[in-house]
Amino acid sequence: METTQKPPILEMRHIAKRFDTTHALDDVALALYPGEIHALLGENGAGKSTLIKIMTGIYQPDQGEILLDGKPIRIRNSVEAQAHGIAAIYQEPMIFPDLTVAENIFISHRNRGSLLNWGKLYHDADAILAQLDVKLDVRMPARGLTLGAQQIVEIAKAISLRVRVLIMDEPTAALSAHEVRQLFKLTATLRSQGVAILFISHRMEEVFEIADRVTVFRDGKLISSKPRQEVTTESAIRDMVGRQMDEFFAKSQVERGDLLIAVRQLHKENVFTNLNFDVHRGEVLGFAGLVGARRTDVGLALFGVEPADSGDIQLQGKTVKIRAPEQALKLGIAYVTEDRRQLGLTMPMSIATNISLPMLREYLTALGLIKREAEAATAEQYRQRLSIRAASVQAEVGKLSGGNQQKTMLSKWLNTRPQLLILDEPTRGIDVGAKAEVHHIINDLAAQGLGIILISSDLPEVLAMSDRILVMREGRQMGTFSRAEANQEKILTAMMGQERE
C-alpha cells in the first residue's frame, strides 16, 4: 500500500505501565500511519485500555517514549492530547445530552471568539457533517439521538479538532448492524483523508473487514503486529490466548445430581434472547463471553434484580416467575455480584453485619432487636470454614484484602442457604492464593450438592472449573460445550462470533 510508505504520525516505543504489582503494559510498541486503520486485539486485561489512556493523556507511562511526527512529546492531559490531534471515541459516547448537536461538536474549542455566533456555529457544524457525508439536525439537543448518531457526533467533534489520530474503542459494541455500516463508511472516509485510526473491537469479522494492520496484545505484552493479509482469524485467536493453565485448580468430578433449574427461551428486550440451559445439583455451569456479552444480565435476571421479559424457568420441576430478589432468595437462589465495592458489601461495616444482612430477620429477638451474639457466631463459623483472614468477625470489611472480601461476600450469600449459587467474576482482582482458595470453595459447594453458575471473563478459570460451558456473545447463546470437548480456542472462537467448522 502506498500510504504505508509515509512516516508514522504517532509512534509509541517501549511503553511500560505498572499498577501496584501488575504490569498493565510491558515494553509495547505501536506505530500509527496516515490513512491506515490499525486494529488492536486482545482479551480483557490485555492492556488495550491502558494504552488508550496513555495516548489520551489520562495515564502517564512509567517508561517509553511517544513520538509525534518523529518528535518526542508528552501528553499530560486530554487538552494536550487534543492539541496534538489525538482524539478517542468510546463504546459509550461522551456526549452532552442537554446541548445541541452543534454545541457538542464544538464543545472543546477554545478559540471561537468570546461571543457565540449561533448562526456560524450551526453553519460550521453543518459543514463538518457534510464533509462526513452525514445529515443531522444540528439544532436539536443531543438527548434522544440514537447511539449510532451519537457516535457520529463524536467523530464530527474529532474532525472539528483537526484529528490526525482517531482512537475507536469498541465503537460498534452497542450499535445495530445498520449503524455499524454507517460507521464503517465514515471510517473509510476518514482514512481517505489521511487520518490514522486505531480500531479496537472484539468482533473478528469487523476487524478483518476494515483493518489494514492487526496487532495483538496479551497480558500487557505485544505479541504480534502484521499486515491484515498475513493474519487469519485462527492465528489472531492463537496469539490472543496462549496462557498457561497449570496454576489452576481443576474441579473434581462430582456425581451429577438431580435437575435443579431448567431455563428455556429466556428473553429480555435489547439485552439477551433465547437462552436455554440446565443446571444440575453438584454441577458448575460456566458462562464465558467478552465484555458486553450480557452474562451479568442473565445473573441479574435469575436473581430478580432485572427480571427477564419472557421465558420459562423451572426450579426443581416447578415453574417459577422471579420478579424480585426477595423472591429469588426464598426460592434458594443467591447471586454474588462482580462489583464488591458498589453492590456487594457495605465497606465500613463489620464482617458479621455484612454476613447477616440478607437474613437479618433471623437474627432478631421478639422485640425486634438484633441478636449480636448470634450474628457473630454465624460469622465465626464462616470465618473458619472459608478461612477469612481477619482479626475477628468485627473487623471492618473495607480494610480486608480483596480475597477476604470475596470470601465475606460468599459467606453472606451461603448463609441464605441457596440451592443455586450464581457467582459473577468471583476471582476478579484477587491474588493467586486467594483465587485457588475460592476455587476450592466452589468445588466443595458443588460436592455438597449446590448448583453453581460461574460467570467469569477468565477463560482458563472457566475451563478448569466448569462441567459445562455456555458461551454468550451480545446477548445470544453461541453454544454449550461439555468439559470434554471444550478448549480455549473453541470457546474463544465462539465468544468472537465465528462459526464453528
Next chain:
Amino acid sequence: MIIGEFTNYHLLPCPKPLCSFHRLFAMNAIKRYFRPEQIRELSLVVLIVLIVLLFSTQIEGYLSGRTFNRIATSVAIIAVVAVGQTLVVLTRNIDLSVGSIVGFTAYVVGTQIASHNDMLPLLAVLMAIGLGAALGLINGLLVAYGRVPAIITTLGSLAIYRAILVESSGAKSVITNTLPTWLIELPQQNLFSIGAINIRPMVALALLIVVIFQLVLVYLPFGRRLYAIGSNPEAARVAGLPAQRIVASAYVLCGALAGLAGFMFLARFGNITVVAAQGLELQVVAAVVVGGVNIFGGSGTMVGALLGAVMIDTLEQSLIRWLQISEFWRDALLGLLILLAVASDAVILNRLRALWARSELTVRTEDKIDQASV
C-alpha cells in the same frame, strides 16, 4: 421519513377536520418552534396568569398597581439571588448559603453606611458585591478544588456565615434612621410608570440582571460550559473543559449576586437584624426548581428562574393577604411547590422530551443517514 411526507402532503386539503395526519402535522409545527423547556416556561406564564385571575376574584382591589409594586419589589430580590443560584445548579451543584450571604452583606454594608453616611452609593453597591463574591469564592474553592460535596459545603457555610455575623455584631441591629436618605428612598423611587404600575429601580435592576445572564448563558462560552459540566461531568473532563475553574466561577458569581441582593435587601427593609434573610435559600431554590432548572444540572434558563420567582412570590404574597396564613404555612407551601416541581419535571418534561426525540430527531436523522449512505 414522516417529516418528508409531511412537507409533501400537508398542503393538500384535509377531508375531515383534523384527521390524524394533520393533527400530527400540527404537533410537528409545535415541535419545530418550541423546545420542551420552552413549553414548560410558557405553561408557567399561563399558571401565573391563572393564579392572578383566581386571586383577583377573591381579594378586593387585587388587580392594582399597589399589588404589583409590592410583589415586584419582593420578587426583585429573590430573582437576583435565583440568577446566581441557577448558575450553580446548572453545573450539578447547589448553594444553600445564599440566605446567609444576603444577610451578611446587608448587615455589614448597613453598619458601614450607618457610620459613614457620606459614602458614595456606588461604593456601597460595590462593597456588597465584593463581600458576596468573597464568600462565594470560599464555597467555590471548597466545592471545585477541595472536592467537598456542594450540599455539605454550603450547608456548612450557611451556618458559619450566619454565626460569624451573630457573634461579631454583638446582637446590635442596623436601624433605618441611621441610614442616609438616598438609601431609604431608593425602593420608593419611580423610574417610569406604565399606567398605575411603577417600575422601580430595584425591579429594573433585577430585570436587567436576568437579561444579562440569560445572554451570558446563550452567547458566552462560559455559559455553554456551565451546561456541559452539569449535563455530563465525565464527558466534560474528557473534552478537556476546565471544570474546576468554571464551577468555582459559578460560585463566585452566585455569591456576588447574593451580595447585590443583600444591598437591595438593606434598601428595602432598612432595619437589619442578624437573622435577616434567614431561610431565603428555601425561596430561591424553590424559584429555580419551579422555574424549570434541572436540579441535576444541564438544563434551565434565567427566564425560567425569574418566572419561578414570580410564581412562588405571587402565590405567597397573595395567600397571606387572602387567608392571612402564618409564615409557617408559607414555608410548607414552598416545600410543597418544590416537591411538585421536581416531580413534574421528572414525569412531564421527560415525557415531552421523549415525544420530541421520538418523532422528530430519531426518525429524521436515521432517515437522512440512510439517504447519505445511498
